Amino acid sequence: MLSNFAEIDFSALPSIASGAARVHRVRRVVATPETLHGYGHVVPAFDAGAVEIVTWPQPGWRPVVPGTGNEGGVVEDPFEMVRRGEVQHAVNHAVGRSYITGWFADPATASEARAPQDIxxxxxxEANYHPDGGQIFCPRDTAAFVALLAKPGDDVTPDDFIAFYCDGSFGLHIDPGVWHQPVFPIGEVAAFDNKQGRVHCCIAVNFLSEFGCYLEVPLA
Structure with missing residues (x-):
């Protein structure tokens, strides 16, 4: 099944070439413990990485009973990123979902049958965040990747996003509430060890419907 958090008609994507959608270029920085502050932190080893789980918010004046509201636990399974022609696919085995996460050509005309000219x-x-817990991505075979992140807050804009380049020598814990995409591989195919909250609540932003743009994420 192909699904996506931000609802969109993939058969009628607005064109960059025609001016139906503009491009917002995202700033790129190298991921370090310092630059990741407020977004997440470095995970040296997947097995030792702990996912931060957040207690459900208190809806009224009565408090959440201690020890409850955070019992969903953690699920882990591979997260695969596969480039099919000019289209980037992701498969999250931990939650049983697959997504289109991006395009290497004008999305309106991108084809899985055509090799990309610019990678x-x-x-x-789109991007989303998990209010109930964090998420850990650790690359297998030390594959380099880029994490598109923005700090928490529902009034997020394209200007808030940063492309963090990770050289593949470490994994990444994305903090609860931090906006993100599934991480983008530098290569054609990449597999990640993935660990996240089992409840997996998502809040999404659709850049097309809200801002009339695609985010251009630098990979090279």
């Missing part, structure tokens, strides 16, 4: 950047249309 130095990727266009994406």
């Amino acid at each position: 130095s950047r990727i266009y994406t249309h």
